[in-house]
Amino acid sequence: xxxxxxxxxxxxxxxxxxxxxxxxxLLMWRFQRLETAVRINGLLGLVGPLVLTTTMALGLAGLAxxxxxxxxxxxxxxxxxxxxxGTRR
Numbered sequence: 001x002x003x004x005x006x007x008x009x010x011x012x013x014x015x016x017x018x019x020x021x022x023x024x025x026l027l028m029w030r031f032q033r034l035e036t037a038v039r040i041n042g043l044l045g046l047v048g049p050l051v052l053t054t055t056m057a058l059g060l061a062g063l064a065x066x067x068x069x070x071x072x073x074x075x076x077x078x079x080x081x082x083x084x085x086g087t088r089r
Contacts, residue, residue: 006062010055017051020044049084056080 024044028037056076064073 001065003062003066006058006065009058013051013055013058017047020047049087053080053084
């Protein structure tokens, strides 16, 4: 499989994420209610870690295919894990 497939997947997920964020902002503007805006923001907050994890998994899969040393893949994966752990509530 070509690295372009992984890259396109990462780009598509990030574009979907951007579209979700923009839609959320427009819905907040449309409803003009603080309670509704907080709910929408909460839903968007759930999407962020999922997008990060999915795009990184695709990127790591693409890097693994290009014969990047296993030790580097472990370090990258550990970094992503630390980001997720450090931002948990």
